[in-house]
Amino acid sequence: MTLTTRKFDALIVGAGGAGLRAALQLSNGDARVAVVSKVFPTRSHTVAAQGGVNAALANVLPDSWHWHMFDTVKGSDYLGDQDAIEYMCRAAPKVVYELEHFGVPFSRLEEGNIYQRAFGGQSQHFGKEQAARTCAAADRTGHAILHSLYQQNLRARTHFFDEYFAIDLIKDDSGHVLGVIAFDILSGEPIVIEAKTTLIATGGAGQIFRTNTNALSNTGDGMAMALRAGVPLEDMEFVQFHPTGIAGRGMLITEGARGEGGFLINDQGERFMERYAPNAKDLASRDVVSRAIAIEVRDGRGCGRNKDHALLDLRHLGADTIMKKLPGIREVSMTFLGVDPIEEPIPVFPTCHYSMGGIPTNRDGQVVVPMKDTPEDPVPGLYAAGEAACVSVHGANRLGGNSLLDILVFGRAAANHILDFLNDNRHHRPLHQDSVDQALARLARWDRKGEGEAVEPLRRELRKVMEDHCGVFRTAEVMQEGVTRLHKLRERIDNAVIRDHSRTFNTARVEAMELENLMDCAMATIVSALGREESRGAHSRMDFTDRDDGRWLRHSLYSLQDDAMDYKPVRTQPVTVESFPPKERVY
Amino acid sequence: MEFSIYRFNPETDSAPYMQDFTLGDDLVEPGMMLLDALLLLKEQDDSLSFRRSCQHGVCGSDGMNINGTNGLACIMPLKDLKAPIVLRPFPGMPVIRDLIVDMENFYHQYREAEPWLVNDSPEPEVERLQSPEDRDQLDGLYECILCGCCSAACPSYWWNPDRFLGPAALLQAARFIQDSRDEATEERLERLDDAYRLYRCHGIMNCTQVCPKGLNPAKAIGDIRRTMLKRSV
Numbered sequence: 001m002t003l004t005t006r007k008f009d010a011l012i013v014g015a016g017g018a019g020l021r022a023a024l025q026l027s028n029g030d031a032r033v034a035v036v037s038k039v040f041p042t043r044s045h046t047v048a049a050q051g052g053v054n055a056a057l058a059n060v061l062p063d064s065w066h067w068h069m070f071d072t073v074k075g076s077d078y079l080g081d082q083d084a085i086e087y088m089c090r091a092a093p094k095v096v097y098e099l100e101h102f103g104v105p106f107s108r109l110e111e112g113n114i115y116q117r118a119f120g121g122q123s124q125h126f127g128k129e130q131a132a133r134t135c136a137a138a139d140r141t142g143h144a145i146l147h148s149l150y151q152q153n154l155r156a157r158t159h160f161f162d163e164y165f166a167i168d169l170i171k172d173d174s175g176h177v178l179g180v181i182a183f184d185i186l187s188g189e190p191i192v193i194e195a196k197t198t199l200i201a202t203g204g205a206g207q208i209f210r211t212n213t214n215a216l217s218n219t220g221d222g223m224a225m226a227l228r229a230g231v232p233l234e235d236m237e238f239v240q241f242h243p244t245g246i247a248g249r250g251m252l253i254t255e256g257a258r259g260e261g262g263f264l265i266n267d268q269g270e271r272f273m274e275r276y277a278p279n280a281k282d283l284a285s286r287d288v289v290s291r292a293i294a295i296e297v298r299d300g301r302g303c304g305r306n307k308d309h310a311l312l313d314l315r316h317l318g319a320d321t322i323m324k325k326l327p328g329i330r331e332v333s334m335t336f337l338g339v340d341p342i343e344e345p346i347p348v349f350p351t352c353h354y355s356m357g358g359i360p361t362n363r364d365g366q367v368v369v370p371m372k373d374t375p376e377d378p379v380p381g382l383y384a385a386g387e388a389a390c391v392s393v394h395g396a397n398r399l400g401g402n403s404l405l406d407i408l409v410f411g412r413a414a415a416n417h418i419l420d421f422l423n424d425n426r427h428h429r430p431l432h433q434d435s436v437d438q439a440l441a442r443l444a445r446w447d448r449k450g451e452g453e454a455v456e457p458l459r460r461e462l463r464k465v466m467e468d469h470c471g472v473f474r475t476a477e478v479m480q481e482g483v484t485r486l487h488k489l490r491e492r493i494d495n496a497v498i499r500d501h502s503r504t505f506n507t508a509r510v511e512a513m514e515l516e517n518l519m520d521c522a523m524a525t526i527v528s529a530l531g532r533e534e535s536r537g538a539h540s541r542m543d544f545t546d547r548d549d550g551r552w553l554r555h556s557l558y559s560l561q562d563d564a565m566d567y568k569p570v571r572t573q574p575v576t577v578e579s580f581p582p583k584e585r586v587y
Numbered sequence: 588m589e590f591s592i593y594r595f596n597p598e599t600d601s602a603p604y605m606q607d608f609t610l611g612d613d614l615v616e617p618g619m620m621l622l623d624a625l626l627l628l629k630e631q632d633d634s635l636s637f638r639r640s641c642q643h644g645v646c647g648s649d650g651m652n653i654n655g656t657n658g659l660a661c662i663m664p665l666k667d668l669k670a671p672i673v674l675r676p677f678p679g680m681p682v683i684r685d686l687i688v689d690m691e692n693f694y695h696q697y698r699e700a701e702p703w704l705v706n707d708s709p710e711p712e713v714e715r716l717q718s719p720e721d722r723d724q725l726d727g728l729y730e731c732i733l734c735g736c737c738s739a740a741c742p743s744y745w746w747n748p749d750r751f752l753g754p755a756a757l758l759q760a761a762r763f764i765q766d767s768r769d770e771a772t773e774e775r776l777e778r779l780d781d782a783y784r785l786y787r788c789h790g791i792m793n794c795t796q797v798c799p800k801g802l803n804p805a806k807a808i809g810d811i812r813r814t815m816l817k818r819s820v
Contacts, residue, residue, distance in 0.1 A: 508634065
């Protein structure tokens with residue numbers, strides 16, 4: 001069989017905000033760039049981001065990138081790498097202005113500047129008054145950004161492989177990454193895409209949990225590809241539970257709802273966040289608010305017939321503010337609950353939202369692994385950015401509004417580094433047939449016929465195991481049992497079959513390959529969580545309730561080989577300013 | 588609950604057919620959306636093919652024809668639908684398989700509208716200013732999710748998909764014509780001033796009626812025509 005082969009300077013896997021921002025930089029830099037995406041680009045999950053993107057523009061209240069940096073370090077529970085955080089916060093205003101020039105329809109203030117709202121964990125003067133740092137296009141900021149970036153890429157004539165599924169990275173014996181093997185979902189035909197550099201921008205793995213705010217396509221494909229190529233995943237135990245998912249369903253209600261003045265109440269009608277975070281109240285960091293809701297419900301103060309959720313009250317904001325600033329969440333609430341937030345509060349409960357962990361990179365987007373000399377040797381030709389990556393700016397807990405910022409800053413930074421790399425590496429390296437054959441075998445594996453379990457029930461079981469054994473509150477005993485179950489599930493997935501063996505747009509095969517990716521990401525998450533014997537940020541251990549900086553101020557590294565754990569130090573030294581040493585975290 | 592679903596696999600079927608599916612009452616939960624039901628039906632038969640992603644009406648993947656009207660499965664409450672629920676691919680677009688259509692022409696017409704901001708003035712080091720009133724002009728235009736429900740409901744687009752841009756692409760054109768920051772208004776109007784590209788719209792209004800985001804492409808097209816008229820006098 002002759003395999004179609006295409007060659008590009010730079011390949012990007014994933015067409016969300018990180019991938020498209022990088023693609024635009026590369027196209028404008030005259031590199032031949034291709035973007036592979038399993039969905040049409042504007043269907044990527046960046047489109048669902050609501051509240052906004054953080055940048056210290058000071059359009060509404062005084063602000064500085066340094067305060068933003070402090071908030072991000074504190075929000076990360078001191079696990080974030082301070083060099084990367086400084087870089088991101090300094091770059092933030094520039095990338096937001098660029099977006100505006102690309103055409104993003106930001107909401108506007110009276111004088112015509114970009115509208116900014118308050119979000120959780122934001123402060124002025126290093127922890128004092130609330131700041132307003134989140135630049136918003138109503139509550140559809142992700143949509144506005146993703147569409148504008150796609151449009152500018154069309155203008156720049158970026159090459160798109162729409163509805164192509166990337167199977168695995170191609171890597172040679174010297175460790176260079178040479179591109180990917182993918183298949184065209186439409187025809188079912190495999191294709192080799194060779195590139196001098198490959199950027200993984202495939203987003204998160206929120207589908208490993210049963211209740212989540214994520215798209216069905218968020219299956220950690222890039223993270224799993226990295227694992228299979230021998231790259232460990234960093235800090236996978238840190239999974240953000242968003243405080244305000246629609247109870248029982250999971251659809252996201254933006255933090256901007258609280259930023260605009262909404263608050264949470266329990267069954268007594270009490271604004272309970274005043275007890276957990278006396279200063280910031282409802283705008284404390286997400287880990288804090290999520291735990292508070294879970295505790296209220298656990299202690300019997302939940303709302304509703306089953307006392308299983310809290311209420312988000314927006315009624316006092318008035319119809320004008322809700323319709324102008326929060327039209328999207330009103331629509332979601334009315335569609336899925338029949339509840340108009342102008343008249344009734346919205347039932348909410350913490351819901352899996354975001355992977356703080358991912359593929360380890362430096363602040364140029366290069367994937368770094370422990371190889372010979374340091375824990376941070378770059379893998380030649382391989383880059384990662386966005387939720388798939390762990391740079392790490394979010395550490396143990398991400399601040400709202402920092403994920404859109406992360407994808408833009410590091411998508412752009414990775415592209416700039418790639419342009420330099422391309423200057424020094426003018427030629428493609430020879431293709432490595434072994435890794436091509438391995439990927440094709442993975443694809444062919446699903447042609448197997450005969451008896452075997454189906455994919456969907458296995459996926460459901462995996463998500464249930466993760467919810468039951470690796471949720472908001474964790475203990476060694478419960479997680480150990482979860483690991484055992486996942487090991488058994490892994491074997492069952494190896495023997496699963498699909499019934500549909502046609503070539504044309506076979507979604508069953510796509511879902512089967514996504515399940516394999518979910519499995520690897522789930523295992524990385526629970527094994528890393530079991531390893532970390534402390535509570536920090538989003539990782540809450542009932543059996544180790546305190547943060548332990550002596551033992552655990554370090555990043556976890558999970559490898560697929562033997563499910564092994566390794567660790568590396570946190571980069572506590574910023575680029576130019578003084579380090580923020582760990583302190584007790586109060587809001 | 589009963590379903591009748593359009594099936595076609597080009598590898599095995601010489602012609603499309605309708606297949607009956609039943610979703611057990613024990614599986615039907617209150618508040619369920621059509622997409623939830625489709626995902627359960629796919630467990631019965633994993634060859635049943637449709638696109639889906641975000642599950643709450645922002646990615647625009649799961650547009651289809653539902654009991655005769657185009658809509659998004661993920662935000663279509665099951666309880667509002669009369670059984671048997673009849674599901675077909677979008678009318679007027681080539682079928683790839685089952686409920687999946689080839690949207691390349693739709694995307695082509697979108698690109699023809701040149702849906703990107705053009706402003707070649709020197710870039711300020713900060714944002715370009717735009718008054719809240721000017722920004723308000725974009726409401727109802729920029730929120731399009733490219734699901735295709737509107738264009739696939741438009742008879743003018745069915746008949747002239749190669750020459751008429753269709754409501755979705757024209758909505759995009761309007762979005763950039765309206766944007767006070769855009770400097771290519773004249774060129775945009777010039778490109779649209781054509782018996783087919785713009786003027787094949789006969790005001791049938793199907794687009795506005797089916798838009799799952801509550802947008803009004805028909806009005807946007809009317810606004811472009813009015814701008815065109817003002818320009819010619």
